[in-house]
Structures are given as structure tokens and as C-alpha cells.
Amino acid sequence: MDENDESSRDYLDTGSGIGLDTEHLSLLGFRTILWNCVTVEPEEDEYEQEAVSALNVFNVSYVITERIGAWWSGCCFRGKRSKTVLDDVSFKFPIGELTGILGSSGSGKTSLLDVISCRTEGEVRGHVFYKKYACTKHFMKQFGSYVLQADRLLPNLTVRETLRYSAQLRLPGSATSGEIDKKVAKVINEMGLRTVADTRIGGSMKRGLSGGEKRRVTIAIQLLQEPRILLLDEPTSGLDSYTARSLVSNLADLAHQGKAVILTIHQPRFDIYKLFDNVGILSMGQVVYYGKSNEMVSYFTGIGDPCPQYANPLDYYVDEASVDRRNAESEQKTSGRVKHLISQYRESKLHKDMVGDIEESLIRYLDARTQPEFKRRKPSYIYILKCLVSRLMVNLSRERTGYLSRIFMMVAFVPFICIFLGRLKDNQQSVQDRIGLMYQGSQVPYFMGILLPVALFPPLRDLYYRECRDGLYSTGAFILAYTIHVFPFQVISSLIFSSIVYWATGMNPYLDRFGIYTAVVVIIHFCGEIVTVGIMGMFRSPHVANSISTMILACSGLFASGMLRSLGSMLDILKWISWATLQKYCSEILVVNEFHNLNFTCPNPGKINPCLFTTGDVYLDTFYPGAVDHMERNFGACVGFAVGYVVLTTLVFKLKGIPNLH
The missing domain is CATH 1.10.357 (Tetracycline Repressor; domain 2)
Structure with missing residues (x-):
């Protein structure tokens, strides 16, 4: 079984509580569709474009195994324990909209992105699919991009050089120099990097770009292959309020161009909150709220938890969904409150309607045709080697x-x-x-x-x-x-x-x-x-x-x-x-x-x-x-x-x- 099959297998566990019984799924042939529809054609017909326009995460649980105690305690004979970092979560991320996932540290935000991008290190149960295609490693490498929290860039290259070398590695081997330059110029304009396009990235010893500009370069790199799914882990971390808002505004523009853009963020300002089309709040690996951003306050007000006047709703409700672990008494009290909020959401009409939509999406495509395999043609090994050596030499030559x-x-x-x-x-x-x-x-x-x-x-x-x-x-x-x-x-x-x-x-x-x-x-x-x-x-x-x-x-x-x-x-x-x-x-x-x-x-x-x-x-x-x-x-x-x-x-x-x- 190859890598694609293994990653498909992770998501096709029948014990995930999908909402439809196993016999029903078998009769409809859902398993066959997800196993076969790993790859897609570059073009889709009008019927497919209109029918489903979402990235679906359905009844997903994610369990990791960790060692007990310090590394020196028992050495290789330390005990192991399982930890559930995501517990039966479901989301429907619409294409063309910006979605923000919030929550305190350890709530499962980054783990959710890892599951979607197939970068997990534990056991995953449930289903993740984009339109009618299973989100396997193979699929995500072709059509998804993941922007990590840390910027990993070579300090002695300019912005344009950084993007050009990345384009040479990412674009098909048949891409000409002119096509590469055109693609680089496009992402530079999209991310507002024109004024610093020929400025060196810079590092700890020599100043270059600001933190916000480096983050824009990191995002621009991922945009070179025009992903349909863009995942970002804490893209505003370490940025000042103005730069953070400007960056999220850029991401909102990208989403509205027809991408599914999902980012994790830690208690954003109110003006950033207004840029989100959808908002999700996680706590203890479960969903406290997910829906339209402009409906969040009314939802919580309806369950008896109104937002105080003049308070930032995201700040307030993230705090409400956090567990205070300073002492046993406060932990017990806040854990009870969070569990109540989770229970309220799972029983809400908002959650049930979303789950119903996802189930309908599963059934809708069961009779759809299977797409023939489509792969991006990678550059040749020699071309890649030449590109890597050239980049290393340029970076070193500028470091005196x-x-x-x-x-x-x-x-x-x-x-x-x-x-x-x-x-x-x-x-x-x-x-x-x-x-x-x-x-x-x-x-x-x-x-x-x-x-x-x-x-x-x-x-x-x-x-x-x-x-x-x-x-x-x-x-x-x-x-x-x-x-x-x-x-x-x-x-x-x-x-x-x-x-x-x-x-x-x-x-x-x-x-x-x-x-x-x-x-x-x-x-x-x-x-x-x-x-x-x-x-x-x-x-x-x-x-x-x-x-x-x-x-x-x-x-x-x-x-x-x-x-x-x-x-x-x-x-x-x-x-x-x-x-x-x-x-x-x-x-x-x-x-x-x-x-x-x-x-x-x-x-x-x-x-x-x-x-x-x-x-x-x-x-x-x-x-x-x-x-x-x-x-x-x-x-x-x-x-x-x-x-x-x-x-x-x-x-x-x-x-x-x-x-x-x-």
C-alpha cells in the first residue's frame, strides 16, 4: 500500500460516528469514492463548481501517544499514555471565505490544521474532504499550503530571489523563466511586497525586513502554486496591531478570490474580528462555537451568556472557553463551564444544520464520475539540484x-x-x-x-x-x-x-x-x-x-x-x-x-x-x-x-x- 493509500486509510475509519450507519455508507459507495478520488483534474465542470463549495471536517478525533515523566525518568522504559487533542469535531469551511479558529493554548487549534494538512503524528479518525476529494497527503501537497508560525527564510537573499528560487522548486519543470518571473511578480503584488521586493530578508546580525514583511514573504511562497486550501498557524504572532490587521485583510482578499483560507489566531482585536467571515472557538479539543462571525454574539446571548458592553466578543468568549488551572478549585469550576458550553453547542440548531449539510454533501457526490489522476509535473532532479546549489552559493556569498x-x-x-x-x-x-x-x-x-x-x-x-x-x-x-x-x-x-x-x-x-x-x-x-x-x-x-x-x-x-x-x-x-x-x-x-x-x-x-x-x-x-x-x-x-x-x-x-x- 503506498503513501496515498495509507493517508486515505487514516480518514476512512468506520468507527468515527459519522452520523450515517455503516450499512448505508456501504450501499452508497462512499468508501469507494473517497479511496479513488484522491487526485483531480485541473478543470472542473459547472455542475461540480456549483454543487459543493467547502472543505469539510467531519467527526474527526485525533489521539497522540506521549511519554510519562521527564526524559531521564526510566529512560527508554517510561510509560506511555494516550491523549485526545481533538474529540469528535466537525467544521464546514466555505470556499471564498476567511475562517478564524480561536482558543487558548492547548485547545487544539494547531492540531486541527495538522489533521487537515495530513501532518499528524498520531491516530486520526473521521473524514476530511475538499468538495468530493479526500484530503490525503498526496492531495494536500498538490492543492493545499500550510504556513507555519515561524518564518524559515535565508537571510541573505532578497524577497524577489527568495520567491524566485521557491517558484523554481514549486512550479512545473516546463515553466519558463518568463513564467516564473510573472508568477513571482503576481504574489509580490498580492501580498503588498513591491516596496521591499529587492530588499534582503535579514537576520539577527543584519537587519532587513520587518516581522510583518517576513510573514508576508512566507505566505507569498505558499501562494506560488496557487493553492485551493490555505492554512495558516498564528500568522499574526509577534506582529503589532496595525501590521496584524493589514495582514489579515490581505488574507481576506485572498479568500474572497475563491480559496478556503483558515487561520488560527490568539484573541485578535475587534477590527480583525470583523474581517472574519466565520469564527470557530475550540477548548479542550472540542468545539465551543462555529458559525458566522456576525452571529456569534447572538448565539451566546441565546444560551444565556451575553457579551458585556464595550468588550471585544472574541476576547470575552475565548476567556469563557478557557480553563483556569491555577488551582484545583478554579480548574473544576471553569472546566464545568466549558463542558456546558460544549454541550450547548452540540445540541444547538447551528451545529445540527452544519452536520446535516456535510452529510448531504457526502451523499450528493456518490454517483459522480471518478476523475483521472492528475499530478503536477515536478522539475527534474538535476534542475532541483542546480537550484538548491545556486541558492546556497548566493546566500553564502553575501555573508561575509x-x-x-x-x-x-x-x-x-x-x-x-x-x-x-x-x-x-x-x-x-x-x-x-x-x-x-x-x-x-x-x-x-x-x-x-x-x-x-x-x-x-x-x-x-x-x-x-x-x-x-x-x-x-x-x-x-x-x-x-x-x-x-x-x-x-x-x-x-x-x-x-x-x-x-x-x-x-x-x-x-x-x-x-x-x-x-x-x-x-x-x-x-x-x-x-x-x-x-x-x-x-x-x-x-x-x-x-x-x-x-x-x-x-x-x-x-x-x-x-x-x-x-x-x-x-x-x-x-x-x-x-x-x-x-x-x-x-x-x-x-x-x-x-x-x-x-x-x-x-x-x-x-x-x-x-x-x-x-x-x-x-x-x-x-x-x-x-x-x-x-x-x-x-x-x-x-x-x-x-x-x-x-x-x-x-x-x-x-x-x-x-x-x-x-x-
């Missing part, structure tokens, strides 16, 4: 600190290495100096590979989470694009580092030896960054990723390089582990590259100054036996580690999945 750090940060270690070691000699004491230099040559590039992504990767990761959730590209495409974009900088940085260190310290003076040294530095630098990126795919915190990567570096250098302690004197278990580390193979290449065919002088041999190593090969035979014959094997292993780390990082991101971005 990040750009220069990628090239010159590793070079900053060169003076310390040269001052500490000086010019290498060919006496017995230089053996230890050379080993120290080899150790620095293997540790510094890896360490630089850790520091840079910890600082630069998190914004790229957050953007990936949003765009991958939207189905724009795969995890593999993202990791490969990131690899392609960082690799040239790693080569340049490693080449500068190697050129100075190698020739300034007087290492083996042959160009082929220099080339081998540089190649190893590039591989180590690359692997250090990819390993850190993989760890950041497992742990959201950059500090945790930094600590774990550094620990891996320290441990592998300690027991796998043979430079701090000879491998022959290690415990057997450490010897076995060393075979699974990059440091073992890189270290052998470096010492062979430096010591092979090298002669050492013994000016005054004796008991005080023993001549232990007359040649570099004697040192190799003592501490790295057979290493000279293993150069090809070791190079193959290093390249294998580099490729393997890319694959492993991709798998980590894939298996870890996309976290809850709320």
Missing part, C-alpha cells in the same frame, strides 16, 4: 563572515603550527616533531569541519524541514546539494593550509608528496563537516552536535592514529575499533608520505644520544608495519569513508524524519 571563514579559518592555525614546530631538521629529535606535525595535519582540518557547520548549517536545516515537508525535494537532494556547495571551499581552504604548512616547515620536498598530503587534508576536512551535519540531523541543538563531534574527533585521534600511543600497545578492543575510524587510514597515509625514503642523521651516537631511527622506513617498520604497501588500500578506505558519511548523513535525516515545526 561565513564566506571568509570557509576559506581562511583553517589558515588561522598555520602561524601556531609554524611557530611551535619551526623548520624541521633531519636529526633524531625531528622524528617526534614530524609526528606532531602529522597529528596536527589530521586534527586541525577535522576540527574546522566541526566549527563551520555548527555556525552556518542550522538555518539551512530549518529551511529544508519546511520545504521537504512541502514535498519540494528529497533528503538526498538536500544533502547532495549541501555537499556540492561546500566542497569547493574545503578544497581551497585545505590547499592554502597545506601549501603554507608543508613548505614552511620543510616536509618531504616532492610535489607528488605534497599532492598526497593535500588530498588527505581535504578528505579529513570534508568528513569532519559531513559527520557534524549528520549529528545535527539527529540532534537539533548545535551545541550538542558540537560536543559529540569533538568527542568523536578526540577519541579517534587518541586510539586510532598511532601518534599519541603506538597501535601495538593498545588494548585489543581498541585495535579492532580503530579499523572502523577514518583517522587510522589517514594517519598511515600521512606518516608513510613523510617518512618513506627519508634519512636521519646521528651526529654523536651513543648511550646518551642513541641512534634509534637511521631512516624513516625503520620508524615505519617499528610503528606502522606494512603501511608502505597499504597506500592504495588506505586511500580507497578514506574515499569510502567520505562517500559513506554522505550516505549515512542522508539516512540519519531520512530516518529521524521532520520534527514538529510548531
Whole structure:
């Protein structure tokens, strides 16, 4: 069963209390219609346009499983419990109208949007369908858009560039440059971004757009594919009152153009309340009220709860539908009040009429024709990869600190290495100096590979989470694009580092030896960054990723390089582990590259100054036996580690999945 079938199955549970008995549904063939009508044609006939014009949520319950207690309590053996975040809710969201969903924190507002968009992490029962089509993951990726509360944008791109790159990823691969520019110009005008179209987004270090303008850009991105369903989670969060009203006014205009626009909002001002066509209030996962905004006050007045004069109705009734958990007495009192309001709504004519309309909608289309499959033609993999790499390069090139750090940060270690070691000699004491230099040559590039992504990767990761959730590209495409974009900088940085260190310290003076040294530095630098990126795919915190990567570096250098302690004197278990580390193979290449065919002088041999190593090969035979014959094997292993780390990082991101971005 494919992904579409699974998401359809979630919504087609017969135990959802749909209002029509199972036998009736079976006879009418409702199950068959919803299973088959996952995709639609771009055009609908007049009959279909006139018959149903709503997004329906019918008898939906959403249950999640959560761990009991703190993470350290019982570790993996903590108990689990089920929590109902939505309990048998029904809504009919008309197309062409703006709907606001309100409620206190934890009332189920965001969970409702997650259910509609098929981004749930628990068990869903009930039915969600747009016109006659089941709202599956496949359907929502084609015809729905979800604007999350946080703006995840690259700070160094302009508004126009941000939208253009997003359009290249979202629009069909056949779209021309002119068509893309036309689409971008359209959404810029729709969201009132003309005056800032060529302004950079900005971030914490450098100011750019205001909070309201960033939110408009986020919405504009979702409008590029002209969604029929637009969901927004707290779009006015963090905005001043004027900006919030202006934004909601824009959303109302979009809704009136023929879209189903649904947003969650926390106690809006009265002038924003007047922009809503419909209002829903949730509490404890259930509906307290849903209907026309201009009928809300009269409804509550009719059940004995009038709104005080001069009070904002939304403020008042959201407070009425909230549970005060400061103490047991107030919680019991307010919970009783909320349950009474929920019961009153479920028994109201308003609710029963809406449920009747939804049931009628279900039956109306049972004999309608099944639409043939229609899919948006995505751009090719190469086109997507090129777009991602181009965007990453433009963003980095405008970040002076990040750009220069990628090239010159590793070079900053060169003076310390040269001052500490000086010019290498060919006496017995230089053996230890050379080993120290080899150790620095293997540790510094890896360490630089850790520091840079910890600082630069998190914004790229957050953007990936949003765009991958939207189905724009795969995890593999993202990791490969990131690899392609960082690799040239790693080569340049490693080449500068190697050129100075190698020739300034007087290492083996042959160009082929220099080339081998540089190649190893590039591989180590690359692997250090990819390993850190993989760890950041497992742990959201950059500090945790930094600590774990550094620990891996320290441990592998300690027991796998043979430079701090000879491998022959290690415990057997450490010897076995060393075979699974990059440091073992890189270290052998470096010492062979430096010591092979090298002669050492013994000016005054004796008991005080023993001549232990007359040649570099004697040192190799003592501490790295057979290493000279293993150069090809070791190079193959290093390249294998580099490729393997890319694959492993991709798998980590894939298996870890996309976290809850709320």
C-alpha cells in the first residue's frame, strides 16, 4: 500500500460516528469514492463548481501517544499514555471565505490544521474532504499550503530571489523563466511586497525586513502554486496591531478570490474580528462555537451568556472557553463551564444544520464520475539540484563572515603550527616533531569541519524541514546539494593550509608528496563537516552536535592514529575499533608520505644520544608495519569513508524524519 493509500486509510475509519450507519455508507459507495478520488483534474465542470463549495471536517478525533515523566525518568522504559487533542469535531469551511479558529493554548487549534494538512503524528479518525476529494497527503501537497508560525527564510537573499528560487522548486519543470518571473511578480503584488521586493530578508546580525514583511514573504511562497486550501498557524504572532490587521485583510482578499483560507489566531482585536467571515472557538479539543462571525454574539446571548458592553466578543468568549488551572478549585469550576458550553453547542440548531449539510454533501457526490489522476509535473532532479546549489552559493556569498571563514579559518592555525614546530631538521629529535606535525595535519582540518557547520548549517536545516515537508525535494537532494556547495571551499581552504604548512616547515620536498598530503587534508576536512551535519540531523541543538563531534574527533585521534600511543600497545578492543575510524587510514597515509625514503642523521651516537631511527622506513617498520604497501588500500578506505558519511548523513535525516515545526 503506498503513501496515498495509507493517508486515505487514516480518514476512512468506520468507527468515527459519522452520523450515517455503516450499512448505508456501504450501499452508497462512499468508501469507494473517497479511496479513488484522491487526485483531480485541473478543470472542473459547472455542475461540480456549483454543487459543493467547502472543505469539510467531519467527526474527526485525533489521539497522540506521549511519554510519562521527564526524559531521564526510566529512560527508554517510561510509560506511555494516550491523549485526545481533538474529540469528535466537525467544521464546514466555505470556499471564498476567511475562517478564524480561536482558543487558548492547548485547545487544539494547531492540531486541527495538522489533521487537515495530513501532518499528524498520531491516530486520526473521521473524514476530511475538499468538495468530493479526500484530503490525503498526496492531495494536500498538490492543492493545499500550510504556513507555519515561524518564518524559515535565508537571510541573505532578497524577497524577489527568495520567491524566485521557491517558484523554481514549486512550479512545473516546463515553466519558463518568463513564467516564473510573472508568477513571482503576481504574489509580490498580492501580498503588498513591491516596496521591499529587492530588499534582503535579514537576520539577527543584519537587519532587513520587518516581522510583518517576513510573514508576508512566507505566505507569498505558499501562494506560488496557487493553492485551493490555505492554512495558516498564528500568522499574526509577534506582529503589532496595525501590521496584524493589514495582514489579515490581505488574507481576506485572498479568500474572497475563491480559496478556503483558515487561520488560527490568539484573541485578535475587534477590527480583525470583523474581517472574519466565520469564527470557530475550540477548548479542550472540542468545539465551543462555529458559525458566522456576525452571529456569534447572538448565539451566546441565546444560551444565556451575553457579551458585556464595550468588550471585544472574541476576547470575552475565548476567556469563557478557557480553563483556569491555577488551582484545583478554579480548574473544576471553569472546566464545568466549558463542558456546558460544549454541550450547548452540540445540541444547538447551528451545529445540527452544519452536520446535516456535510452529510448531504457526502451523499450528493456518490454517483459522480471518478476523475483521472492528475499530478503536477515536478522539475527534474538535476534542475532541483542546480537550484538548491545556486541558492546556497548566493546566500553564502553575501555573508561575509561565513564566506571568509570557509576559506581562511583553517589558515588561522598555520602561524601556531609554524611557530611551535619551526623548520624541521633531519636529526633524531625531528622524528617526534614530524609526528606532531602529522597529528596536527589530521586534527586541525577535522576540527574546522566541526566549527563551520555548527555556525552556518542550522538555518539551512530549518529551511529544508519546511520545504521537504512541502514535498519540494528529497533528503538526498538536500544533502547532495549541501555537499556540492561546500566542497569547493574545503578544497581551497585545505590547499592554502597545506601549501603554507608543508613548505614552511620543510616536509618531504616532492610535489607528488605534497599532492598526497593535500588530498588527505581535504578528505579529513570534508568528513569532519559531513559527520557534524549528520549529528545535527539527529540532534537539533548545535551545541550538542558540537560536543559529540569533538568527542568523536578526540577519541579517534587518541586510539586510532598511532601518534599519541603506538597501535601495538593498545588494548585489543581498541585495535579492532580503530579499523572502523577514518583517522587510522589517514594517519598511515600521512606518516608513510613523510617518512618513506627519508634519512636521519646521528651526529654523536651513543648511550646518551642513541641512534634509534637511521631512516624513516625503520620508524615505519617499528610503528606502522606494512603501511608502505597499504597506500592504495588506505586511500580507497578514506574515499569510502567520505562517500559513506554522505550516505549515512542522508539516512540519519531520512530516518529521524521532520520534527514538529510548531
